Amino acid sequence: MKFFVQVILIVISAVHLILPQSELEKDFDIIKYTLEADFYNNYLPPFPHSFNGKLEIEFKVLDNLNQIKLNASSFSIMINNVEGDDIDYNHSADTLFINFRKTLKKNSVAKIKIDYTHNDIVDGAFFVKDGMLFTNNAPEGARRWLPCFDHPSDKALFELKAKTPSNVLLGSNGLLIDSVRITDTIYYNWKTEYPLSTYLIAISSKKNYRLDLIKWKNPNGKIIPVRFYWNEGENQSALNHIINITPEMMKYFSELLCNYPFEKNGYATLNELFIFGGMENQTLISLCPNCWDENLVAHEFSHQWFGNLITLKTWSDVWLNEGFATYAEGLWIEHRFGEKAYKEYLKIQAERFFQAENKFPIFNRDWRNKIPDIGTLYNGEIIYAKAAVVLHMLRYTLGDSTFFSALKMYTNDKSLQYGNISTEEFIAKFINYTGRDIGWFFNQWLAGTHYPIYKNYYSITQESSDYFVDLVFTQENNENIYYKMPFEVQILFEDGSSVKETVLNEMNNQNFQFIYQKKPIKIYFDPEDKILLKEMYVEELENVIIDE
Structure with missing residues (x-):
């Protein structure tokens, strides 16, 4: 719908x-x-x-x-x-x-x-x-x-x-x-x-x-x-x-x-x-x-x-219908008009969610016994748009090969075809299809009401011929959830070259250090905006103290 x-x-x-x-x-x-x-x-x-x-x-x-x-x-x-x-x-x-x-x-x-x-x-x-x-x-x-x-x-x-x-x-x-x-x-x-x-x-x-x-x-x-x-x-x-x-x-x-x-x-x-x-x-x-x-x-x-x-x-699982259909709409756009159009479509969906005045979780277990009003059940900003963006971020987290293979296994699963599935069963199936323990991903994004608010820090220092890039990830969220996510960081060097590093940010004040033999001049956090549901503030420091 x-x-x-x-x-x-x-x-x-x-x-x-x-x-x-x-x-x-x-x-x-x-x-x-x-x-x-x-x-x-x-x-x-x-x-x-x-x-x-x-x-x-x-x-x-x-x-x-x-x-x-x-x-x-x-x-x-x-x-x-x-x-x-x-x-x-x-x-x-x-x-x-x-x-x-x-x-x-x-x-x-x-x-x-x-x-x-x-x-x-x-x-x-x-x-x-x-x-x-x-x-x-x-x-x-x-x-x-x-x-x-x-x-x-x-x-x-x-x-x-x-x-x-x-x-x-x-x-x-x-x-x-x-x-x-x-x-x-x-x-x-x-x-x-x-x-x-x-x-x-x-x-x-x-x-x-x-x-x-x-x-x-x-x-x-x-x-x-x-x-x-x-x-x-x-x-x-x-x-x-x-x-x-x-x-x-x-x-x-x-x-x-x-x-x-x-x-x-x-x-x-x-x-x-x-x-x-x-x-x-x-x-x-x-x-x-x-x-x-x-x-x-x-x-x-x-x-x-x-x-x-x-x-x-049950109707608590409505996001499995509408989130997937909204995301599939984006996949059709990608097929027809390319990656740029797909990304723009998902950014629009993310913005729809950001503009929602009344935010609530994608998955609401109490809807099994009491269906909310139809405007809540079919809430466009959350059940459709946010859920679609979460699936986009799942694709990023798993990688295209694993994500699309899992989709194919899901729809070809004879134990599910012409039957029904709950959210809990879906999560267990996707863990099985991917061979990855990604329950944490669904738990935070389906149960969370908001999104991560990152306050990240970095410093670039030199010791002899080595250059140290130190990163610190923090979140100051509007709920008692720390959003664990793989996070891409792009380092731009003085000679015009660049490199992308991917880290798994899973706790507050988490530190990462990279060492290079050429001079970094700029750090970009999530340069392709793959974590669409977030706010982010970045600050450069003269020094970042790395916990041993």
């Missing part, structure tokens, strides 16, 4: 989060949702928000149980009936309680059918206006129009059978299995091949929607259809640029990470009710109207790996 700065205040005021029940304490696992929905009247004046749905849920029993709980907004949804073997149900407090009179045995598979109505109300997840219908679920809005287990750790297959007027184009997750026209009606059938979290389920549809189609060949030989849904009147030059560059973008990320991991790729521009810049729905990305922007598309497309293939386990 990507915010546009001008809409953040609207997002915060317009969206009311329904906090989850204890989703992680579950004794069943959803295998598949199959939804039959009659959307026909939603496209006709007065464009109501109400529709009737018949939902079949197939699930596996993880432990003997007599009840399951599903998220279902009491404001948006009216449950008409629940069918199953010897059951009763109760819908209250945004929860659908389904009781089984006979105990369901561990490892058994069961099905229930829910007949429900979505009320004619505006709920911030199911949108209808002037012949357009779309959904936007992140972070936990699916429960407002679809009874479900609405937590990112629960990934399931999704199938949609939707009824619309014949002049409506409707896109959803997965592949279009069928679209049958009978007189004035079309029956669409979309079906996923791979499981997804409920926040990534999407419907994008409109009367007289425009559609372009291309096909792309994955490095593994599989043909991937790519669909572009767009509104009449949008910038055709910008749209055509995205269509033309899409094969290169898909090839680049597939080679950088792993083969494109899904059965389809798609994009749909929506209308002004869509309050984000983009949303990375699995195989059908949502974009704001006329937002055929290359960097935005790269950000959302990279989510197909960072968020969709490997999905956050």
